[in-house]
Amino acid sequence: MKHLLLTIAFAIVAFASQAQELIIDKVIATVGDELVLLSEVEGQYAFDLERAGSFADPQAKKCEILEKIMLSKLLINQAKLDSVIVSDEEIESQLEQRIDYILGLMNNDINQFEEYYGKGVGAVRSEMRESLREQMTAERMQNKVLGSTTITPSEVKAYFELIPTDSLPYFSSEVEIGEIVLRPEVSAVERQNAIDKLTSLKERIEAGEVSFAEMATTHSDDLGSGQRGGDLGLQRRGTFVPEFEAAAYNLDEGELSEIVESDFGFHLIELLERRGNMVHVRHILIRPEITQADLDLTKAKLDSIRSVIIKDTLDFTMAVKQFSDEDEQSYNNGGRMINPNSGDTFFATAEIDPPDIFFALDTMDIGELSAPFIFTDPAGEQGFRIVQLQSRTDPHRANLQQDYTKIKQAAIEQQKSSYMNEWLEDKIKTTFVRIDGDWRSNCPILDRWGAVQGLGSR
Numbered sequence: 001m002k003h004l005l006l007t008i009a010f011a012i013v014a015f016a017s018q019a020q021e022l023i024i025d026k027v028i029a030t031v032g033d034e035l036v037l038l039s040e041v042e043g044q045y046a047f048d049l050e051r052a053g054s055f056a057d058p059q060a061k062k063c064e065i066l067e068k069i070m071l072s073k074l075l076i077n078q079a080k081l082d083s084v085i086v087s088d089e090e091i092e093s094q095l096e097q098r099i100d101y102i103l104g105l106m107n108n109d110i111n112q113f114e115e116y117y118g119k120g121v122g123a124v125r126s127e128m129r130e131s132l133r134e135q136m137t138a139e140r141m142q143n144k145v146l147g148s149t150t151i152t153p154s155e156v157k158a159y160f161e162l163i164p165t166d167s168l169p170y171f172s173s174e175v176e177i178g179e180i181v182l183r184p185e186v187s188a189v190e191r192q193n194a195i196d197k198l199t200s201l202k203e204r205i206e207a208g209e210v211s212f213a214e215m216a217t218t219h220s221d222d223l224g225s226g227q228r229g230g231d232l233g234l235q236r237r238g239t240f241v242p243e244f245e246a247a248a249y250n251l252d253e254g255e256l257s258e259i260v261e262s263d264f265g266f267h268l269i270e271l272l273e274r275r276g277n278m279v280h281v282r283h284i285l286i287r288p289e290i291t292q293a294d295l296d297l298t299k300a301k302l303d304s305i306r307s308v309i310i311k312d313t314l315d316f317t318m319a320v321k322q323f324s325d326e327d328e329q330s331y332n333n334g335g336r337m338i339n340p341n342s343g344d345t346f347f348a349t350a351e352i353d354p355p356d357i358f359f360a361l362d363t364m365d366i367g368e369l370s371a372p373f374i375f376t377d378p379a380g381e382q383g384f385r386i387v388q389l390q391s392r393t394d395p396h397r398a399n400l401q402q403d404y405t406k407i408k409q410a411a412i413e414q415q416k417s418s419y420m421n422e423w424l425e426d427k428i429k430t431t432f433v434r435i436d437g438d439w440r441s442n443c444p445i446l447d448r449w450g451a452v453q454g455l456g457s458r
Contacts, residue, residue, distance in 0.1 A: 032077030063443035108233030
């Protein structure tokens with residue numbers, strides 16, 4: 001039996017809730033006190049088909065979906081027996097987050113939401129609530145079964161020794177990278193220029209010379225909302241940065257804010273509508289200009305820090321704490337960069353991004369520091385970094401000395417999968433199971449679920 005992974009996408013739940021309306025429903029399986037409806041299988045199949053385009057064996061695919069749902073129901077049934085509970089507060093919190101996410105994809109356009117789902121937000125929320133409860137309950141039960149899985153070094157070694165030599169993975173060269181990141185500070189002159197520009201725009205809008213939307217489209221440095229006249233849509237409390245949100249929630253409808261400063265720059269905000277705990281606002285963002293002189297000053301400062309580290313006057317990790325940008329993920333890891341693909345600190349050559357880092361490291365020795373080089377972040381802002389090559393491995397077959405962390409993680413996952421499978425097999429044998437005759441005869445994968453005629457035992 002494959003390890004059950006309970007990561008049901010919210011979109012699947014949403015699609016299935018729509019599909020149920022198109023199907024003459026019936027119960028096709030019972031697991032303990034839990035029912036599996038035909039609509040659940042057909043809804044999931046329709047969603048998967050939309051993504052995949054086609055399946056070589058549609059019936060086999062539906063059988064696979066049915067078993068996955070039955071495994072989920074088995075966990076839910078056991079959760080009820082073991083008093084594993086997900087509170088209403090947790091359900092509502094998750095539900096709100098997911099509804100907000102969907103609305104966010106639609107720029108909080110309620111009309112678009114209703115057109116897509118064919119019903120209002122409240123109705124969709126009600127339909128999704130029970131599906132979400134089942135999903136969270138099954139996940140919690142699975143977490144209880146697995147607990148905090150641990151493994152000893154001897155078990156890791158035993159796991160590794162069972163892998164045939166010719167099946168051991170071949171790892172390319174990997175490196176660990178440290179970084180110190182500095183961002184230029186805005187000069188007092190440019191800061192005042194930004195304030196003056198936004199103040200002038202506000203005065204013209206209030207005088208009726210120009211419209212807010214026109215000025216946002218023409219002048220705002222938030223290009224996304226600027227294309228919509230500065231419109232940020234209907235947003236829930238907690239969406240915006242604190243300074244922006246405090247100003248937005250203190251406005252009356254139609255009122256313009258004073259100039260608001262945040263980490264993004266300076267904002268002029270207009271409240272269009274307040275709806276309960278949500279506000280509909282638009283804004284104009286002016287970012288103070290970073291001049292070449294600001295960039296040159298930042299580069300020179302970072303070069304000085306590099307020189308002090310090279311002279312052994314300052315430890316690299318201490319330099320990170322004193323000087324590096326606190327918003328960088330590496331800041332709280334002693335400057336060591338985290339590989340987003342693996343979650344550890346090792347990067348294969350092909351994973352090093354951006355290319356500037358790759359080229360900086362290419363000819364470096366372990367412990368060596370690069371010269372400062374400029375970069376541009378996803379928000380379009382520039383900064384400087386120096387990188388340190390902290391370790392490098394040669395291409396090699398997996399071994400315990402170099403790859404213990406990776407092998408340990410694989411051993412833990414194998415242990416979890418094995419234990420989960422054993423638990424599921426045991427519960428299947430001791431749980432009442434009934435499967436519709438047609439599905440039983442057309443789905444050999446379901447043979448493990450009890451005796452002939454689809455009836456298990458208590």
